[in-house]
Amino acid sequence: MLVDNGVNGDSRVQKAARSAADAGWEVILLGRAPVGQPQSWRLGDAEVRLLPMPEPLAKRRHEFRRAWLRRPLAYPPSGIAAHRTQVVKAWRADLAVRRAALTAAAGESGAGRAGGLPWTALRAEEKLAGLTRRWVSFRNRQLTQARRGRKLDGPWDRAYTLFWQKVHGGGAWRRLEPGLWDYELAYGPVVDELAPDLIHANDFRMIGVGARAKIRAAAKGRRIALVWDAHEYLPGVQPWRDNARWLPGNVAHEREYVPYADATMTVSGGLADLLQREHGLAERPAVVLNAPAVDELPTDPTAPVPDIRALCGLAPETPLLVYSGVAAAKRGLGVLVEALPELSEAHVALVVNKPDSAYVRGLVTRAGELGVADRLHILPYVPHHQVVPFLAGAQVGVIPIQHWPNHEIALITKFFEYSHARLPLVVSDVRTMAETVRETGQGEVFRAEDVADFVRAVRAVLADPARYRAAYERPGLLAGWTWEAQAEVLDEVYSRLLPDRPGPTRTADPAPSAAPTSVEVGA
Template identity: 60%
Template sequence: MQAGPKSNARPTRGRVVMLVDNGVHGDSRVQKAARSAADAGWEVVLLGIRNARSESDNWWIGGAEVRLLRVPKPLHRLPRDYSRSLRRPLAYASTTKAAYRVQEIKAWQADLYERRVRAQAQGGGVPAAVGRAAQLPSRAAATALARWVRLRSGETRRLRKAQTDPEALFSRLPVRFWQSLLGNRSWRRLDPGLWDFELAFRSAIDELKPDIIHANDFRMLGVGARAMLRARAAGRKTKLVWDAHEFVGGITGRADNPRWLPAQIAYTAEYAAYPDAVVTVSDTLAELLQETHDLPERPAVVLNAPMAPPAEADRDVPDLRALCGVDERTPVLVYAGAVNPSRGCQIMVEALPELPEVHVAFVTMNPNGDNQFSEALRSRAVELGVEDRVHLLPYVKHWQVVPFLSAADAGIIPIHHKPNHELALITKYLEYSHARLPIVVSDVKTMAQTARATGQGEVFTAEDLTDFVRAVRAVLADPERYRAAYDKPGLLEGWTWEAQARILDEVYSSLLGVPPAGGARTPSARRPEDERELAGTSR
């Protein structure tokens, strides 16, 4: 791997340590922020988390160094995973233990049956009769124990169902108790797994002695705040920037653990007062954060907009239509980003019987094999008889996203109504825009308002198949009408990462009292094999 800036050398403008709670791959905002900060003269070290898909623990994004840390997560285990509950005393301590005991008894019974069959095969007579009689106690014990295990296993299932019900009395009482007793410190009891991030990151941050800590999203906010406090206790004037990607109170999808969301809300509330500056992804979210956390200043808005290709970028952009096996005349709808139920992607497959010539392409992380939602889309396509028109494609490098998507006929955002989905122009919206695609978007607040105002797309009622088909037909019937919106002066220029990077640089510069970077710098050259970036999505 090509050598880069030495992390123990004093930087020209200051050392920025960025923190993120993922493997960096697929997070385009973090990748772009790291690269552009390095290009602006900051020494940047990006600390992320090594996972099963990580190919390396260390690489470079332009002039920014990436280091992935191993994060053991023993504290992420819930108390219910290893302790008995008074709610159902007969339940096993864990579903794993219940499953083990059920299989153990089944194996014992299978073994007894095999021995009985063998005895029968040996013929009759006194010895066989004695052998069968000798088995009777074991068979009786196995039958009785099997009933006992089934009872306890059933109790375990019922207990887990109750424990994951946020409205159950014994789910609400512990949350209310710890909230009343500890206030914002209650996350320590409700989700002690947040300490696992702290214990994994703290030494790496302290060794780097950063001038600025850039904490991405809420999990890294507490990690960054404590690192900042330790640095100041040691006499350094380290500054903390919180990059809020979403509104924590609006997060959904953790119904299996009623304690999780209250813990994250308390954790964020405890540390929201510590950052020296806050940046976020939209004006709507900036206002909400300032109001919720009583911030002294409105957060700066840094859109997750596409960036221009770096100087060393690989210009050999994959051909979307070739990957789908279609020609220029075939209508292609594209969706780029994470695939899960709340993103509404299934409606694109469901609509295909009503759109007989249309193909859909899902550009998503791990499109095959280990993504259950992608596989669900594929299975539904088979059921509808449209599997030949559904294409699951892998991410491309983030600087290739826009030209790659531009081969499609329309960009689709079928996202469902969730609190955080209403707040921002998400990454794919801006990527579709720079690809000059007509956009079909559900009626979530910010994106629907923008599409109507600019005329760049059609809005449909979320989860309404008939209205989705109408919107798709409209943009396919007259695509140039929608593409013309991109000719409006200044529209796309404001939606570039270069414009957003200047805002971020101004935040850094003001914190350290240094002049902002004077114009664009020449990007730091890296060999293509040192670039491990993938296209990213907003969360």
């Protein structure tokens, strides 16, 4: 298995590796080390290896050049700026110690007032150090402004992108996004050494690494089965604001190597249909939902599950709305804060990945302006096996995501987490999630970013929560939304591609859906 991150925090990849190993496959999961040193550990019966990955190709050539015309006095981008800053700091620190030593010596001698040649020289050197500090700071600011001024979204960069798309077609990614080669150079040799029978490539960066390994193996007369696991619809990803090359480059890379995949899987039926049309796939990708695992035991079963109400200081009868997951503007969290003045008795808990981020601080500031800061609670993530029972202490699970292409076509992880916690839902009208909620009756749908409609939906749920919770009693509903059910699909794909592999397939019996204990806070 290949993934372009550090594995920790990627619940889908972790669950896939663990369940494949449980089914009898020998699994080695290769990820990217967050620091320069390799790491390894066991994930159930699967082996995890994190590889160091230098990124020299991720930098563009202009980042190595001076901006002579725009900022002629800026330091060169060679690292000398940090060195000069530190030199000046050390100089000023030395002057402070020398001043202290002269002051102490004057006190001991009874001179009382500082004077003489040493003091005159010290004051002159302090003035020189102050002027030098201002000069170094000025050149540092010039360097920062030069870096900010050269983005990759201007007319030149758009023309550059179009030129290489015309010249190289699908191979234009080699010019537009050369940093993809850093992944190949880190992962490729390790994959060749392992000589796998099957490669499970997660998402758009790893499909190239897997496909090239398959090609090299074929040249040596050895077959590798390649599975591409598409986590999202790449053309629908929000592009980097200052990089006109990133999205076209990555899309071209994906399209070049998808034809090498022997099987494709993805996170939802809507995305499966879209990928089949987009890439002309002969068969519809298998759907493996980002559902929670209900049979994984906690590392420390004696550790108590935190009480979300106790952390918020709330009584059992106080209405509590919860959002869990990444805190970002496109997740639409602002609507929860704006609605609090209209929901006079309700509280909101945001269980987020970065409680101290600038975005979250902005939400807290806005709550203060509205006079509702005491009803907004910011909480950190809890361990993955505690998420569902932790969320179950709330009354309503909220998913206010905005209309982005990838939001329209998937049931995201938090949808399943809320469902296993048996929370009534209030969700925005992104297509797939809204259709599901309306069909199951487990919640209410509101128009994305519409505060008044959000208030209406919340009031409807709080007026009769039992009505919405009853949807979870439908036979088979929650059982189908477990990772154990998805792992069977995963094993079927592997077994179809390698029908002659040795050893039995061990498929665990699906765990009961009534007591989920192991899921990851969803993104």
